Amino acid sequence: MATVQNHLYSIRDLADEFDITTRTIRFYEDKGLISPERHGQKRIYHKRDRTRLTLILRGKRLGFSLEEIQHLVNLYETPQDQVPQLEEYLETLRSHKSTLAQRKQDLEKTLDELTQAESDCAEQLQRLLNK
Secondary structure (H helix, E strand, C coil): CCECCCCEECHHHHHHHHCCCHHHHHHHHHCCCCCCEEECCEEEECHHHHHHHHHHHHHHHCCCCHHHHHHHHHHCCCCCCHHHHHHHHHHHHHHHHHHHHHHHHHHHHHHHHHHHHHHHHHHHHHHHHCC
């Protein structure tokens, strides 16, 4: 159904383009992140829905929660001054990056502790086997 002139897409068109399932698209619809036009049981997606889906999937790849994604996607709905939108997006990115950096640090510490525990255990086992 994809037509370049009208920017109309079926659920299958979008699923194929973004390599996701139709169930995933319906999930985002149920959460209010996208809202296709309906003709009976048939969903008709417009360029706006495709753009929103692009932003949703980008937010997901960046590890944002659905609430954060909803907020960020809605920022792009207001075509007024982009400065506040970009400032808010930048703050969200920085906050998320900081959270991930802390998690990374915690994981590195845990891995170091596991490596030490593994080494201690192997040494103790070796001593017991050599008796």
